[in-house]
Amino acid sequence: MRDLIMTILTAGLQLVILVTLGYVINFLYSKIGTEKTKRYFEIAKMIVRGVEQEFGSGNGADKKAEALNLIKKIVGNKLTDEEIDKLIEAAVFEMNYVLNLKGLSTTSKKT
Numbered sequence: 001m002r003d004l005i006m007t008i009l010t011a012g013l014q015l016v017i018l019v020t021l022g023y024v025i026n027f028l029y030s031k032i033g034t035e036k037t038k039r040y041f042e043i044a045k046m047i048v049r050g051v052e053q054e055f056g057s058g059n060g061a062d063k064k065a066e067a068l069n070l071i072k073k074i075v076g077n078k079l080t081d082e083e084i085d086k087l088i089e090a091a092v093f094e095m096n097y098v099l100n101l102k103g104l105s106t107t108s109k110k111t
Contacts, residue, residue: 017097024090031083040075044087047071048095064088 028037047070055063064085071084079087 013100014097017093021090021093021097024086024093028083028086028090032079040079040087041090043074044071044084044091045094048088048091052095
């Protein structure tokens with residue numbers, strides 16, 4: 001019974017994350033364009049992972065500010081602060097999603 005509840009909760013969480021990530025990416029595609037969005041999103045993912053490694057857990061506001069500044073330096077004035085913010089949020093959602101999947105797969109192997 002416990003495994004069934006965990007499976008349902010996991011599926012629900014994955015669905016919420018995917019829907020949210022899809023919404024953010026679609027918004028950016030409409031604002032920036034598909035190819036540019038993909039390129040900027042890759043940049044944002046690399047920066048978010050680097051900032052996460054540098055700062056560690058916690059300090060969300062500091063990490064976001066650092067990621068925003070680094071992305072601004074790289075892309076210049078090509079993106080607004082709002083667009084950069086959306087890219088950072090999407091990168092964080094994806095990173096957390098992958099980490100949750102890895103955590104769930106190791107948890108399910110232990111049981």
